[in-house]
Amino acid sequence: MRTRATILLLLLAFPASSRASSSDVDRATLTELGSLLVDVRVSAGDKPTAVDADLIKNDVEATLRGAGLTVYGSVAEARAKNKSDVAILIPTINLVEVPNQPGQFVFGVALEVKQMATLVRDPSRRALAITWSVSTAGEGPLSAIRSAVKDMADVFVNDYFAVNPRPAPAGGAGGS
Numbered sequence: 001m002r003t004r005a006t007i008l009l010l011l012l013a014f015p016a017s018s019r020a021s022s023s024d025v026d027r028a029t030l031t032e033l034g035s036l037l038v039d040v041r042v043s044a045g046d047k048p049t050a051v052d053a054d055l056i057k058n059d060v061e062a063t064l065r066g067a068g069l070t071v072y073g074s075v076a077e078a079r080a081k082n083k084s085d086v087a088i089l090i091p092t093i094n095l096v097e098v099p100n101q102p103g104q105f106v107f108g109v110a111l112e113v114k115q116m117a118t119l120v121r122d123p124s125r126r127a128l129a130i131t132w133s134v135s136t137a138g139e140g141p142l143s144a145i146r147s148a149v150k151d152m153a154d155v156f157v158n159d160y161f162a163v164n165p166r167p168a169p170a171g172g173a174g175g176s
Helices: 002-013 023-028 055-068 075-080 142-163
Strands: 036-038 041-043 087-097 105-120 124-141
Touching: 023 124, 023 142, 036 055, 041 055, 055 087, 055 142, 087 142, 105 142, 124 142
Parallel strands: 036 087, 041 087
Antiparallel strands: 087 105, 105 124
C-alpha cells in the first residue's frame, strides 16, 4: 500500500505532460548566463537507486558543451578560474520501481536553473533562486529516465539560445 501511495504522490508532483517555465520573463533570466555547473540529484525513497548520477551528469554536460556553453565540473574548478557567477543546472530524478515489474519505474524528472538573485526590496541581499525550470513524469525503464533528462537539457539549450547569440562555428567562416 505504501508503494502505491508513493507512486500516486509522485504522479501528482509531476504532471503527465511536460511543464515548461518558458515565458519570456523566465527565458530572460538566461540572458548573458556565463557558465554552468551540473548537480544531479536522485531520490528513490528509502531504496537504493539504479540510476547512475554520473552518467546523467555526463549526458547533460555533453549536451551543454556540444551547444557551445561553458560548463565547469565542480565548484572548485569554477573558483580556480575566478568564476563567481556560475549558475547551477539541477536535474532532479524521483523514481519508484513498479511493483512486480522489475526494471520498470514511475518517475518524475525536473530540470532547474539556480542563480544568485538580488532582492528588489533590499538590493544588499542576495540569494540562490530557481529562475528557470521544466519537468515531466513517466513510466518505463532506466533508459526512459535518461532520455527524459536529455530531452529537457535540449529544451534548456533552445531556451538559452532564444535569448543569447549562438557561438560562431568552429573554424570560422573564412573570407577576404
